[in-house]
Amino acid sequence: MRVLQIIEPAHRATLEEQDDTVLWFTRALRGAGAAADVLLVGTAVGYAVRGQTSAGLTLGAWSQRQPPDIEHEITKLIESGATVAALSEDLSRRGITPEALIDGVRVQSRHGLGRLLAQYDRVWKW
Amino acid sequence: MPKTLAVLMMDAPYEQTRTTTAFRLLDAALRNGYGVRVFAYEGAVSLPLTLQKAHPNAIHGRNAEEEAHPTPHVWVSALMHLAQTKGLMFDWVNCGLCVDERGVTDVVPGVRRGSPADFWKMVAESDNAVVIPTR
Amino acid sequence: MSRYLLIESRDPFESNGFALRCELAAALVADGAEVAVFLVENGVLAARRTADLGELAQLARLRVPVLADEFALRERGITADELATNVKSASLDALVTELGNGAKALWN
Numbered sequence: 416m417r418v419l420q421i422i423e424p425a426h427r428a429t430l431e432e433q434d435d436t437v438l439w440f441t442r443a444l445r446g447a448g449a450a451a452d453v454l455l456v457g458t459a460v461g462y463a464v465r466g467q468t469s470a471g472l473t474l475g476a477w478s479q480r481q482p483p484d485i486e487h488e489i490t491k492l493i494e495s496g497a498t499v500a501a502l503s504e505d506l507s508r509r510g511i512t513p514e515a516l517i518d519g520v521r522v523q524s525r526h527g528l529g530r531l532l533a534q535y536d537r538v539w540k541w
Numbered sequence: 542m543p544k545t546l547a548v549l550m551m552d553a554p555y556e557q558t559r560t561t562t563a564f565r566l567l568d569a570a571l572r573n574g575y576g577v578r579v580f581a582y583e584g585a586v587s588l589p590l591t592l593q594k595a596h597p598n599a600i601h602g603r604n605a606e607e608e609a610h611p612t613p614h615v616w617v618s619a620l621m622h623l624a625q626t627k628g629l630m631f632d633w634v635n636c637g638l639c640v641d642e643r644g645v646t647d648v649v650p651g652v653r654r655g656s657p658a659d660f661w662k663m664v665a666e667s668d669n670a671v672v673i674p675t676r
Numbered sequence: 677m678s679r680y681l682l683i684e685s686r687d688p689f690e691s692n693g694f695a696l697r698c699e700l701a702a703a704l705v706a707d708g709a710e711v712a713v714f715l716v717e718n719g720v721l722a723a724r725r726t727a728d729l730g731e732l733a734q735l736a737r738l739r740v741p742v743l744a745d746e747f748a749l750r751e752r753g754i755t756a757d758e759l760a761t762n763v764k765s766a767s768l769d770a771l772v773t774e775l776g777n778g779a780k781a782l783w784n
Contacts, residue, residue: 416665421782424676432642436583437674443657449664457696525699529707532780533678537664539549539672540782544776558717559685562768565747569768575776671781676686 417450419535423457429483430472435462437541438488445495452498452535454523456505462489463501463520464511486517493519545576545630547663547670553584554593554613560585563673564616571623576630578667580660583675586635588613589649617649634659679710681779683771684719688729694722697784698731705738712779714771715744715763719784720752725760736762743770 420441429435444451455462462485469482493499500523501516513522523531532538548567552560570577581588593612597605617633624631634655635648653659664670682701688694701711713735715722722729723744735742743766744759756765775781 418664423784424674427675440582440657444661447656447658447661449661457693525703527703527707528700529678529704529709532680532704533707533709535780537670538680538780538782539670540784541672541674546772546775562685562716562745565768566771569772570775573769573772573776575772669775669778669781671775671783673783 416536417452417534418444418537418539419452419454419532421454421456421538421540422459422462423541425457425459425461429485430469430479433479433481433483435483435485435488438462438485438492441497442488442492442495445492445497453492453500454531455499455501455520457502460501460505460509460511463499463506463516465515465517489517489520493517543574543576543629544668545578545666546570547578547580547660547667549580549582549660549670549672550585550588551581551583551673551675553587554590556584557675559673559675560588560613564613564620566673567620568623571620571627571629571631574627574629576624577620578630578632578663579634580655580663581633581635581639582660583636583639584643586639586645587643589617589633589635589652590614590645591647591649614649617652621649621651632663634663677708677710678704679712679774679777679779680704681771681774681781682711682713683781683783684713684715684722685717685784687718688722688727688731690718693784694719694729695731697782698734701735701740702738705740711738711740712774713740713742714766714774715742715748716768717745717748720744720748720754723749723754723760723763724758726758727760732760732762 472479500521503522503524550563595610598608633652637654742763746765
C-alpha cells in the first residue's frame with residue numbers, strides 16, 4: 416500500500432518535540448513497512464530549504480541538546496527511498512528558488528497533482 | 542463483515558472543535574454499522590484520561606451535577622459501549638511516546654498503548670483511513 | 677477513477693487556505709478525478725449565498741458538490757434558505773458514506 420503524506424504546517428511545536436512530529440511519524444511508518452512519500456505544501460515547503468538550523472534554545476540554565484534538524488529528517492527520508500516533493504507554486508509564492516532546496520527534494524506543480532495522488536492508495540493531509 | 546474505518550486524531554481535549562467533530566464522526570460511523578479503529582497521536586492521547594474531572598460552573602450558578610461538564614474519557618467509553626451493543630469493532634491506541642511526554646497514566650480500560658506501527662496495522666486492516674490533523 | 681473529499685473546517689475568510697484548496701480541487705478535476713467538498717465547523721461560513729466568496733462559484737463551475745454539516749450550520753444560525761445554490765446541508769453520515777466508499781479524505 417502506497418501512502419502520500421501531504422504536510423502543510425511547519426515549525427509546530429518542533430522545538431518542544433525536538434522533531435517535526437509528522438516527518439517523524441512518516442519515518443516510523445516507513446520503518447513499519449509503509450511505502451510512504453511526502454509532499455510539502457503551504458508553509459511546509461520551507462522544510463525543503465537547505466541550511467536550516469534550530470540550535471541554541473536556552474531557558475534559564477536549561478539548554479537544548481538535541482534541537483530538531485529538519486534538513487536531516489528530509490535527507491534521511493530521501494536516503495531511505497522516500498520521494499520528498501515540494502509544491503512549486505507554494506515555493507515560488509514564498510520566493511524560494513530551486514537552487515535553495517535540499518539535494519534530492521523534487522518540485523511538483525499543482526498541475527498534474529491529480530495524477531500524482533492517484534498513484535497512492537492512501538493520501539493523508541496533515 | 543462490517544466495514545471498518547481507521548481514524549488518527551491529534552488534538553488535546555478542550556482546545557479545538559475538531560475534537561468534537563472527530564467524536565461525532567466516530568459516533569456516526571458506529572451508528573451506520575462501521576467498526577472504528579482510533580490512533581491517538583500527540584495531544585489526543587489525553588482524551589481517554591480518566592483523571593479528567595467534571596466541575597461546577599459558578600458563572601451559570603450550576604453545581605457539578607447540574608453542569609454535567611463533558612469529559613472526553615466519558616465520550617470514549619460511550620463509543621466503546623455503543624460499539625459493544627452493536628457488535629462492532631472499537632479499538633483505541635494511544636501513541637506511547639506521546640503518552641510518556643504528557644504523563645497520561647490512567648486511561649479508559651481497553652485503551653491500548655502503541656506506536657505508529659500500530660496505526661499502520663490499523664490502516665492495513667481497515668477499509669479506509671482518515672487523518673484529522675491539528676493546526 | 678479516484679474520488680477525493682476535501683473537508684474544510686476553517687473560516688474561508690481567515691486565510692487564503694480555502695482558495696488554495698479550491699485550486700487543488702480544480703487540479704484534481706482537470707486530471708479526471710471526482711471531488712467533493714464537505715464543510716464542517718467554521719468552514720460552513722463559506723455556505724451562505726450572500727458570502728463574498730468567489731470560490732463557491734468556482735466549485736460550481738467545476739461541478740464539485742459541496743455539502744455542509746447541518747449541525748455546524750445550526751450552530752451558526754445559517755438556515756436552509758440562506759445556502760448558496762450549490763451547497764447542500766448534510767449530516768456526518770454522508771461523510772461516513774464517502775469514507776466507506778473509499779474517498780481519499782483530505783482534512784483541512
